Amino acid sequence: MAIEISGLAKNFARAGGxxxxxxxDFSLTLGGGRVAALLGPSGGGKSTLLRLIAGLEMPTGGSIALPIGRIGMAFQEPRLLPWRSVADNLRLAAPGLxxxxxxxxxxxxxLDGRGGDYPGQLSLGLARRVALARAFAVEPDLLLLDEPFASLDLGLHRRLRTLLAQRISAKRMTVLIATHDLDDALLLADEVIFLGGAPAQVKRRLTxxxxxxxxxxxxxxxxxxxxxxxxxxxxxDGNSIAS
Structure with missing residues (x-):
């Protein structure tokens, strides 16, 4: 499931005008069946690009071509319906489950035994696991992950990253991950795409x-x-630091 982005333009109106x-004029081709990571600073266009690919935002110009198939997405926030159980949140995304x-x-x-819990009963780490399980439950051909480990402590971040790596390796799909964490990109992706500038552009690609x-x-x-x-x-002390 290759992604072809050609001449893409996206503008947002400013509050003050x-x-x-x-x-x-942004163009990018991503090969099908591979895991790619979009790496760049916060506010650099990574989340916007994922939302454009998912059809949640409309481009100002250009085109995004996707072969027909199912799309699964996990957002920066878990976005679980609080009045629905964990099981119901998964079934809303995948009714035939x-x-x-x-x-x-x-x-x-x-998440064994947590299907009857409600989102308010879950820690942030558990809620993120549910969000990832929901994205995988639709059996996607294209999986979009927007900062899937944001706001997690280092230990939980690493454990969840390992879980995600195992699931990605077990399923044949195209995966696009937006992150600002180099280690996440290096450990999960087949290709790292470095974005920078304003408007955003591809600075480097690393296989x-x-x-x-x-x-x-x-x-x-x-x-x-x-x-x-x-x-x-x-x-x-095991604390994350920037090099």
């Missing part, structure tokens, strides 16, 4: 050939592939 150009498939979806993200299951132990070596971009590292 005028417009903010997010994209101008059988009890067996529902339980398998929950188990895949370590990663290393098997996903061996990347954790080779993370230091992987970071050397992008010395120009700050990476998330750990100090002696």
């Amino acid at each position: 005028g417009v903010r150009e997010v994209f101008r 059988t009890d067996e498939a529902l339980n398998a979806s929950l188990a895949a993200f370590e 990663i050939d290393m098997p996903r299951e061996t990347r954790d132990e080779n993370l230091t070596k992987l970071r050397e592939l992008a010395p120009f971009y700050p990476s998330s590292r750990e100090d002696d």
